[in-house]
Structures are given as structure tokens and as C-alpha cells.
Amino acid sequence: MSGAELIIGTGRATGVPRRAAQIAAATVLGAVLVPVLLVAVVAAPVSAAPARTVGVWVARRLTRLDGVPRPRCPEGRRLIGLLAVEALLGFVGVCVLGLIGLGLVVAGQMIMAAATGGPVPAFDAGPGQVNWWTVAAFTVPGGLLIFLAACGLAGVAWLDRRAWSRFARPGADELAREVTRLHGTLDDVVAAVDAERRRIERDLHDGVQQRVVALSILLARAERVTDPDERRELQRRARAETQQVLDDLRSVAWRTYPAMLVRDGLPAALAALRDRTEAPIRLRTDLDRLPDLAVEAAAYFVASEAVTNAIKHARATRIDLELVRAGGDVILTVTDDGIGGADPAGAGLSGIASRVAARGGVLRVRSPHGGPTVVEAVIPCG
The missing domain is CATH 3.30.565.10 (Histidine kinase-like ATPase, C-terminal domain)
Known part of the structure; x- marks a missing residue:
């Protein structure tokens, strides 16, 4: 039991840093994309191509964040709205990352000053003014700030996904167009099925039925004739006509739905x-x-x-x-x-x-x- 608990605990411990690294990487990519997002939003009245391209990049970044594929990008004004929100979230991410970086710099300088007795340039502390008691005093507020910064990064990542879900949702106009398209497709399918039924009926009537009639005539003639040679010839022609009828039926069946396709x-x-x-x-x-x-x-x-x-x-x-x-x-x-x-x-x-x-x-x-x-x-x- 203890071994099982150890394995589960280790999996969770390794999963949390991996998730944190994914969120941090996605935030960094979002920060890098801020200028591109702004350019795409500004260029939207002139050309929609940059917005579509950047939308694909945003989808890939979010897929890297949570592993969920996003094959369908928003369109039109919803795409521009998404890019604007992504630019704002990217700016917030830049601020959070900047605060984290500044905190790490200050913490590093304080630890170095406590260990060597040197100054702390981040807040103009002279040599010997920062010791280990000072570092201990700043540990609690520093840890709280790190926690808040991590919550900020997680919040930005959550808002990223929520923004995509909100803007990728089809609007009323798109739903109306899709309903109209489906109605048209349904009418076309019904018409195609009716046409296929008429063609099958025509094939049976003009092909198979005519050959069956010819076969019955050949068999009737074979029953009436008395000459053995003529009877054998009629029987041979009847067998050939029977094979042709089977071929025609098989052809109609293949055009209707081939059994091999299912099998x-x-x-x-x-x-x-x-x-x-x-x-x-x-x-x-x-x-x-x-x-x-x-x-x-x-x-x-x-x-x-x-x-x-x-x-x-x-x-x-x-x-x-x-x-x-x-x-x-x-x-x-x-x-x-x-x-x-x-x-x-x-x-x-x-x-x-x-x-x-x-x-x-x-x-x-x-x-x-x-x-x-x-x-x-x-x-x-x-």
C-alpha cells in the first residue's frame, strides 16, 4: 500500500510542475504574440488574411496549453474580437511575468547580500544592511507574491481558453445559414434518392424484365419444337440469357449498394x-x-x-x-x-x-x- 501511495504521490508531484511549465510557456508565447495580434486587429479593415493566420497561431498555442485541438477558427468580427482580447490577455501576461522576474531578481540580490555582506541595488540597500534576518522577514510576503503571480498566470490561461470558447461559438447568423444549408442538402438528398429509385426501376424494366421475357419465349419454343438439334440450340440460348439476366441483376445490386463494401x-x-x-x-x-x-x-x-x-x-x-x-x-x-x-x-x-x-x-x-x-x-x- 505504501508503495502504491508513493507512486501516486510522485505522479502528482511531477504533474504539477509540468502543468506549471505548460502555463508559463503558453503565457510567454502569448506575450510574444501581442505585437502580431495588434497588427492583425489594425489591418482587419483592409485585409482579413493576417487575422486568419494569427487566429491559427492562437489555436496552436492553446492546443499546446491544454492538448485540445481547435480546428475551427472564429470568423469575421468574432475573430477580430478574439484577437483583441488575446492581445489584452497577452499584455496582462507580460505584466505578471515582469513582476515575477523582478521578484526573482530582488530575491537573488538579497540572498547574495546576506551571504556576502554586499549591497542590494534593487532598493538601494548599502553593504551590510541586509542579513539573513532580513531575508527571513521578506520570505512570507515574497511567498505570498509568488502565489498571487502564479494565480495570475493560471487566471490568464483560463481566460485564454474561455475567450476562445466564447468567440468560436457560432453566431445566430451562422446558425441560420447552416440550417438553410442543411435544409437544402436534405432536399437534394431526397431528390437524389428518388432519382436513383427511378433509375433502378428503369434498369429493371428495360433490362432485366426484357431479358426475362425473352428467356420465357426461348423456353416456350424449346418445349414446342420436336427437332433435337433445334431444341439444344434453344436451350443453349436460354442458358446464355439466364446468365445475362444474373449479370444484369448483379449490376443493379452493385449500383444500389455493393455487399463487398460492407464486408x-x-x-x-x-x-x-x-x-x-x-x-x-x-x-x-x-x-x-x-x-x-x-x-x-x-x-x-x-x-x-x-x-x-x-x-x-x-x-x-x-x-x-x-x-x-x-x-x-x-x-x-x-x-x-x-x-x-x-x-x-x-x-x-x-x-x-x-x-x-x-x-x-x-x-x-x-x-x-x-x-x-x-x-x-x-x-x-x-
């Missing part, structure tokens, strides 16, 4: 898409499975629709498909050497754009006449 993940599903496509596809990826199945589904349908468009409409002879992870985003890029002219407002591309937008991502389409066509989806993945 083996996005890279395996993209590899299967490559193997099923007539045109040669060069697949490059450095990912394994993604933690979010919805992100995998969105990326897969982007790839599937882009490949289908490249073959059907762009008459592409080669397709490059690349899947990479950049920070917190998954980036899927599909490039073909077709004739270009893809319409981002078309049913297919607008449908996958809505699917990507529903995940907080963005779809970019570059397709000049004459090609090449580049479809890029950037999808956040936590």
Missing part, C-alpha cells in the same frame, strides 16, 4: 469496380478500411458514377482512380481521358454531389470540352 471495405470495393469495368482503370490507394461506413459509401458511389459517366458519355479509354487520406479528409479523384463536357448539374453528378454534401464534403468537377475530366470528392472523416 471488405472501400479499397476492396473499388478494386472490384475496377475488375468489373471494361475500360482499363489504374487504382492507387494507401488506405485500409475507414472507420465511417457512410464515408465509404459516399466515396464508392462517387467513383461508380464517375466511372459510368466516363465510359457511357465521355468515351474514355483510360481511367485513373486515386484514394488518399489528407488530415481529417478522404480525397477521391477520378480522372479520365475522354472528350469532356460533363455537366455538374446533371442527374448523376448532382446526385453524388448531394450525397457528398450530406457528409459535410464537397465535390469538384473539371471537365473542359476535349477533356480530360477530373472528378474530386473531399469528404471529412473523423
Whole structure:
């Protein structure tokens, strides 16, 4: 038990100095940033770029202080307000650090004077005027001042975090815009789902249903004929038609939702898409499975629709498909050497754009006449 208590006590003892060092380092960085903060605030009416850059620096400093990532900076007037408050807190931190430095200098001179009998230049004490009794008399108020200074540094660090939380909170206008965007995205997703259902119905009606009708005619003819050779030929054609029906059903199922995507993940599903496509596809990826199945589904349908468009409409002879992870985003890029002219407002591309937008991502389409066509989806993945 005593050993366990000793370990716990040691952890706490080492944790407090580390925390104090983090607060002191963050305060020093805040003090160093004061001139830059003031310049960014003054330059804000002319250009918002310095404020955005300094805002990123402030976020990194606070992340170093408490280890909490802050990927989203405030915007507009709230960013300027944050920088102004940070400049004020940085000035307060400079004052507190200055008082701590002055106290350390005075304490050092007093201890040196008591030990050697020399003077104390900090408050014009002559040689021999400061002894160990004088040092002992100043110990209690000096310790109190050190405690107050440490509380000041901790208070500045706390206000730093509170200021960021207050100014990074979305305003009413941003919330209204986000609600409007979500409503629009929801309408787009519903429209895309309806369009996908109509396409599935059309594929079943025009493809699978017609082949099933043809298969039934072949089987009926095979039952009526008496010539063995003709019957074998009809049966062979019926088997071929049956295989074609199965292929069409499998194709419709893949376009609806491939089972391999759930079982083996996005890279395996993209590899299967490559193997099923007539045109040669060069697949490059450095990912394994993604933690979010919805992100995998969105990326897969982007790839599937882009490949289908490249073959059907762009008459592409080669397709490059690349899947990479950049920070917190998954980036899927599909490039073909077709004739270009893809319409981002078309049913297919607008449908996958809505699917990507529903995940907080963005779809970019570059397709000049004459090609090449580049479809890029950037999808956040936590």
C-alpha cells in the first residue's frame, strides 16, 4: 500500500510542475504574440488574411496549453474580437511575468547580500544592511507574491481558453445559414434518392424484365419444337440469357449498394469496380478500411458514377482512380481521358454531389470540352 501511495504521490508531484511549465510557456508565447495580434486587429479593415493566420497561431498555442485541438477558427468580427482580447490577455501576461522576474531578481540580490555582506541595488540597500534576518522577514510576503503571480498566470490561461470558447461559438447568423444549408442538402438528398429509385426501376424494366421475357419465349419454343438439334440450340440460348439476366441483376445490386463494401471495405470495393469495368482503370490507394461506413459509401458511389459517366458519355479509354487520406479528409479523384463536357448539374453528378454534401464534403468537377475530366470528392472523416 505504501508503495502504491508513493507512486501516486510522485505522479502528482511531477504533474504539477509540468502543468506549471505548460502555463508559463503558453503565457510567454502569448506575450510574444501581442505585437502580431495588434497588427492583425489594425489591418482587419483592409485585409482579413493576417487575422486568419494569427487566429491559427492562437489555436496552436492553446492546443499546446491544454492538448485540445481547435480546428475551427472564429470568423469575421468574432475573430477580430478574439484577437483583441488575446492581445489584452497577452499584455496582462507580460505584466505578471515582469513582476515575477523582478521578484526573482530582488530575491537573488538579497540572498547574495546576506551571504556576502554586499549591497542590494534593487532598493538601494548599502553593504551590510541586509542579513539573513532580513531575508527571513521578506520570505512570507515574497511567498505570498509568488502565489498571487502564479494565480495570475493560471487566471490568464483560463481566460485564454474561455475567450476562445466564447468567440468560436457560432453566431445566430451562422446558425441560420447552416440550417438553410442543411435544409437544402436534405432536399437534394431526397431528390437524389428518388432519382436513383427511378433509375433502378428503369434498369429493371428495360433490362432485366426484357431479358426475362425473352428467356420465357426461348423456353416456350424449346418445349414446342420436336427437332433435337433445334431444341439444344434453344436451350443453349436460354442458358446464355439466364446468365445475362444474373449479370444484369448483379449490376443493379452493385449500383444500389455493393455487399463487398460492407464486408471488405472501400479499397476492396473499388478494386472490384475496377475488375468489373471494361475500360482499363489504374487504382492507387494507401488506405485500409475507414472507420465511417457512410464515408465509404459516399466515396464508392462517387467513383461508380464517375466511372459510368466516363465510359457511357465521355468515351474514355483510360481511367485513373486515386484514394488518399489528407488530415481529417478522404480525397477521391477520378480522372479520365475522354472528350469532356460533363455537366455538374446533371442527374448523376448532382446526385453524388448531394450525397457528398450530406457528409459535410464537397465535390469538384473539371471537365473542359476535349477533356480530360477530373472528378474530386473531399469528404471529412473523423
